[in-house]
Amino acid sequence: MPPQLKTLIPLFAIFIFLFLLGRYLLVPESFGEQGHYRFNSVAENKDLSLQYAGRDACAECHDDKALEMESDMHAGLSCEICHGPGMVHYDNPKAGQLIIPDQREHCGLCHATNLTRVDKIAQVDLADHNPDQKCIECHNPHLPWEIAE
Numbered sequence: 001m002p003p004q005l006k007t008l009i010p011l012f013a014i015f016i017f018l019f020l021l022g023r024y025l026l027v028p029e030s031f032g033e034q035g036h037y038r039f040n041s042v043a044e045n046k047d048l049s050l051q052y053a054g055r056d057a058c059a060e061c062h063d064d065k066a067l068e069m070e071s072d073m074h075a076g077l078s079c080e081i082c083h084g085p086g087m088v089h090y091d092n093p094k095a096g097q098l099i100i101p102d103q104r105e106h107c108g109l110c111h112a113t114n115l116t117r118v119d120k121i122a123q124v125d126l127a128d129h130n131p132d133q134k135c136i137e138c139h140n141p142h143l144p145w146e147i148a149e
Helices: 003-026 040-046 055-061 063-070 079-083 087-091 104-111
Strands: 143-147
Touching: 055 063, 055 079, 063 079
Parallel strands: none
Antiparallel strands: none
């Protein structure tokens, strides 16, 4: 046997042993039972309470806003993207308050200049585009191309 193999074979065996030990210790018990994920997470997620009500739930009470949204650039967005989780508000409108964003930074989460989104989302430089005004002073977020006067 060549002398190089006398060194490499034990190192290779140690590597395989460490790999199998690491896999045994780090891979969750139910991983791979029903697919490439941890199957126990399905039952765990069923036990969580719902946080998001969905667009249709919002439209039950806010049909005017839903109609506005359907006719403009934000038509594909859920209300909860801007207003936050709405299940508590849906269950009891007086108990759950939604976010009513009016700060430039909130609109900037999607619309601030970002070269990866130029072809998909209208981009503005928040520092140059009317820096002393809130976006909603000029733009209706439900009809963003409608300019307020």
